[in-house]
Amino acid sequence: MKQFTKLAKLKFPKDFWWGVAYSAHQTEGNNYNNDWWQWEKAGKVPDRSGRACESWQRYRNDHKLVEQLGVGAFRLSLEWSRIEPKEGQFDQAAIRHYRKVLQSLRKRRIKPVVTLWHWTLPLWLTQKYQGWHNREIVALFERYCQKVMEELGEEIDLLLTFNEPRLPLNKGYLVGQYPPGKRNIWQFWQARKNMIKAHKRAYLICKQIRKGLPVGITQYCNDFNTEWNGFLINKLIRWVEQKYNWHFFKRSKGCHDFIGINYYQGFTFQLKKPFFKMRKESLIFAKMKEKFAPIGIYEVLMSAKKHFPHQPIYIFENGASDSEDLIRKRYIKEHLRQIHRAIRKGVPVAGYFHWSLLDNFEWQSGYGPKFGLCAVDRNTMQRTPKKSFYYYQKIAQKNELDLEAEV
Numbered sequence: 001m002k003q004f005t006k007l008a009k010l011k012f013p014k015d016f017w018w019g020v021a022y023s024a025h026q027t028e029g030n031n032y033n034n035d036w037w038q039w040e041k042a043g044k045v046p047d048r049s050g051r052a053c054e055s056w057q058r059y060r061n062d063h064k065l066v067e068q069l070g071v072g073a074f075r076l077s078l079e080w081s082r083i084e085p086k087e088g089q090f091d092q093a094a095i096r097h098y099r100k101v102l103q104s105l106r107k108r109r110i111k112p113v114v115t116l117w118h119w120t121l122p123l124w125l126t127q128k129y130q131g132w133h134n135r136e137i138v139a140l141f142e143r144y145c146q147k148v149m150e151e152l153g154e155e156i157d158l159l160l161t162f163n164e165p166r167l168p169l170n171k172g173y174l175v176g177q178y179p180p181g182k183r184n185i186w187q188f189w190q191a192r193k194n195m196i197k198a199h200k201r202a203y204l205i206c207k208q209i210r211k212g213l214p215v216g217i218t219q220y221c222n223d224f225n226t227e228w229n230g231f232l233i234n235k236l237i238r239w240v241e242q243k244y245n246w247h248f249f250k251r252s253k254g255c256h257d258f259i260g261i262n263y264y265q266g267f268t269f270q271l272k273k274p275f276f277k278m279r280k281e282s283l284i285f286a287k288m289k290e291k292f293a294p295i296g297i298y299e300v301l302m303s304a305k306k307h308f309p310h311q312p313i314y315i316f317e318n319g320a321s322d323s324e325d326l327i328r329k330r331y332i333k334e335h336l337r338q339i340h341r342a343i344r345k346g347v348p349v350a351g352y353f354h355w356s357l358l359d360n361f362e363w364q365s366g367y368g369p370k371f372g373l374c375a376v377d378r379n380t381m382q383r384t385p386k387k388s389f390y391y392y393q394k395i396a397q398k399n400e401l402d403l404e405a406e407v
C-alpha cells in the first residue's frame with residue numbers, strides 16, 4: 001500500500017523549471033513588416049495573422065495568467081522586424097517595449113526565456129538578401145543578436161538563438177510550405193549551413209556579453225521506430241533520427257549549454273507507402289484526428305542522453321491542438337509521466353514548457369488549431385483559462401504529477 005502511494009505521486013526535481021510558451025508573430029498582432037505577413041497576404045494560408053492575440057498591447061494581461069498558472073518561467077520570442085525595421089536601423093521604442101515586457105515578467109518572479117528567431121524575417125532582409133540561403137545573412141543575424149544582447153541581455157534568464165531550425169528549413173526549402181517557398185536542395189543546404197554558422201557566431205557574442213547566460217537552440221524532435229525489425233532497417237531509422245534530431249547540435253558542437261527539445265509526435269516506419277506514418281497510442285487518443293504518442297518523448301530523451309551525456313535537457317514545447325480541450329489534460333499527464341520515467345533513468349531533464357499559453361496564429365493552418373491553455377475570443381481578445389489550465393497549474397504548483405487526479 002505504501003509503495004502504491006509513492007507511485008501515485010511523481011515528484012519532479014527540486015529546481016525543475018515549469019513553464020509555458022508563445023512566440024511573437026503568433027501572438028503580438030500587427031506584425032506587417034516581415035516575410036510571413038507577405039506570405040499571408042499572398043493567400044498561402046487560410047487566415048492572416050492580423051491582430052493575432054494583441055499581446056503587444058496586452059502582455060501584462062498574459063503575464064498575470066502566467067503568474068496565476070504558477071509556473072516560474074515563460075518562453076517568448078522577439079520580433080526581428082520590430083527591433084530592426086530597416087537595415088541597420090534599430091527602433092529604440094521597440095527595444096524599450098521589450099525591456100518592459102521582460103521586466104514585467106521578472107517583477108513577478110517569472111524567468112524570461114527568449115528566442116531570437118521564431119521563423120519571421122524582416123521584409124528589408126528578404127527583399128534585398130532573400131533569406132537563409134544567402135550567406136550575408138550570417139552577419140546580419142550577428143548584428144541583430146549583438147544589439148539584443150547589449151540592450152536586453154541583462155533581463156534574460158536563458159536564450160535560444162533559433163526555434164526548431166529543422167522546420168523552416170524543410171518547409172521553406174524542400175516542401176515550399178513556408179517562406180521563401182522554395183523546393184531546392186542546394187539552397188536548403190546553403191540555408192542550413194548559414195544557420196549553423198549564425199548560431200555559432202551568436203553563441204560567442206552572447207558569451208562575450210554575458211558569460212553566465214545559458215545559450216542554445218531548441219529543435220523539433222520526433223522519435224522514430226519501426227513495426228519491422230531488422231538490422232538494416234534499424235540502422236536506417238537511427239540514421240534518419242540522427243539527421244533529423246541531432247544534426248544541428250552536432251554540427252555546432254561546443255555552442256550549446258543545453259539540449260532544447262520540442263516534442264509533439266512520433267513516426268513509425270513501415271515497409272509500404274507512406275513509409276513513415278505518424279505514431280499513435282490509440283488507447284488514449286483514439287477520438288482525435290491527430291495522432292499522439294507520449295512514449296515517444298521518453299525515447300527522444302533517452303536518445304538525447306546517449307548523444308549528449310553531459311548536457312542538461314529542456315522540453316521547450318509540447319502541446320496538442322485540441323479545440324474542445326477534451327484530451328489536453330491527458331496529453332499533459334501522459335507526457336509528464338514519460339518525462340518522469342526518463343528522469344528516473346538518469347536523464348537530466350531541467351524543465352518543461354507547455355505550448356501554448358494562448359490559442360494563437362498557427363502558421364500555415366491559420367486560426368483553426370487551438371493549442372492554448374487559455375482560449376482567446378477573436379473579437380474581444382478576452383482570455384479564458386480552460387480546464388487544462390487548472391490541471392497544469394496544480395502540477396506546476398506542487399512540483400508533482402498526481403497519477404490519481406481526475407483527467
Ligand code: BGC
Nearest residue numbers: 023163164220317355362371
Ligand atoms: C512551433 C510553434 C507551433 C507549434 C504547434 C512548433 O513546431 O514552434 O510555433 O505553434 O509547433 O504547431
